[in-house]
Amino acid sequence: MASSPTTVTITGAGGQIGYALLFRIAAGDMLGSDRPVRLRLLEIPQGMKAAEGAALELQDGAFDLLAGVDITDDPRAAFDGTNIALLVGARPRGPGMERGDLLAANAGIFGPQGAAIGAGAADDIRVVVVGNPANTNALIARAAAPDVPDDRFTALTRLDHNRALGQLAEALDAPVWAIRDVAIWGNHSATQFPDVSHARVGSRLVTEVLAERLGGAEAARAWIDDTFIPRVAKRGAEIIAVRGSSSVASAANATLAHVRDWVLGTRGGWTSAAVVSHGEYGVPEGLVSSYPVTSHDGTYRIVEGLTLSDAARARFEASVAELEDERDAVRALGVL
C-alpha cells in the first residue's frame, strides 16, 4: 500500500451525492485499493450535522484505506494541502429564481472556493466541478485561482458520456465495454452534443451497425437525431421526473470514474470531460467545454483532429454559445 494518504476534499459532503461518494472513495473505488485517503468534508452550517453523521458511518465502515476524516465549514481549512477537490455543493435553483440569480448565488460559492484552492491546495491539485451549472462554476473557480495551471480545473460530463454508452448498449444489444469513442461536446445541459459519428462497437462503426439493425442509414440517422441525442441530453430532467430528485448514485459513479481515469489514465478509447479550452475546435479560449479526451501521465488531453460534419458542428456551436452566454452573465456580475 502507498504510504502517504491522498487528501480528497468533498464540498456538499452532507448532501445526496456526497453520501454516495464518501463510502466508495474510502473503499478504494476512486484511486485504487492501494491508496490510502484522508477525507475533508466541507459543508455550510446547515449541512454540518449531515456531514457529521456521514463521518460516524465512515468510522463504522472500518475502511482499511481511510486515514482520517475532517469536517469543516471553512473553505480555507477544507482545501489546505488537498490533492483532489470534488466540488459538489452548489446552490440549487429555488422558486422564482432566474438563471442570473442562480449564477450569482453560485459565483458566491465557487469564487471563494477557487481562491481557497489557489491559496492552499497541494501542487498536484486536481479539481472536478459537479455542482450545477458545472461548466461555468468551473470557469468561476478557475478564474479565482490564477496561479494554478488551468489544466487542473475540470467539470463533470462523464455522466453524460456514460448515459450515451448506456443508450447505445441497449440499442445495439451490445455490452458497454465493447463500445468506444463516443463523445460529449459542449455544456452539461440540454444543449450538449452527444456524438456517435466516430464511435465503434467492436471493430465496426456504430452508425453502420445501427443502420443494419434499424433498416438503413436514414433510419439510423433519424434514431440518432430524434431519440438518442435528446434522450441523453435531457436524461437529467428524465431522472428528476421519475425519481422526484436529481441523479445521485450515477452522478457519484461518474465523478469517481472521471477522477480515476484522470489520475490512473484512460486505457484504449476516449472518455469525455469538460476542460479549459485553448481554442480547440473553435471554442473561445478559457471556456470550460466538454470534449472527447484521453488521459496519460495524469493529464487530460483533448482528442484533436476529428472531423465534424456541418450538422455536428452546428450542434456543438449552439452549446458553446450557451457557455458564452453563461460566461457573459457572470462577467456582468463583475465576477470574472
Ligand code: NAD
Ligand atoms: P444536495 O442538495 O443533496 O446536496 C448539496 C449539498 O451542498 C448540501 O448538503 C448543501 O448544504 C451543500 N452546500 C451548499 N452550498 C455549499 C457551500 N457553499 N459549501 C459547501 N457545501 C455547500 O444536492 P446533490 O443531489 O448532492 O447535488 C449536488 C449538485 O450536483 C447539484 O448542483 C446538482 O445539480 C449537481 N449535479 C450535477 C451532475 C453532473 O453531471 N454534473 C449530476 C447530478 C447532479
Ligand code: LMR
Ligand atoms: C443531471 O444531469 O442529472 C444533473 O445535472 C441534474 C440536472 O438538473 O439535470
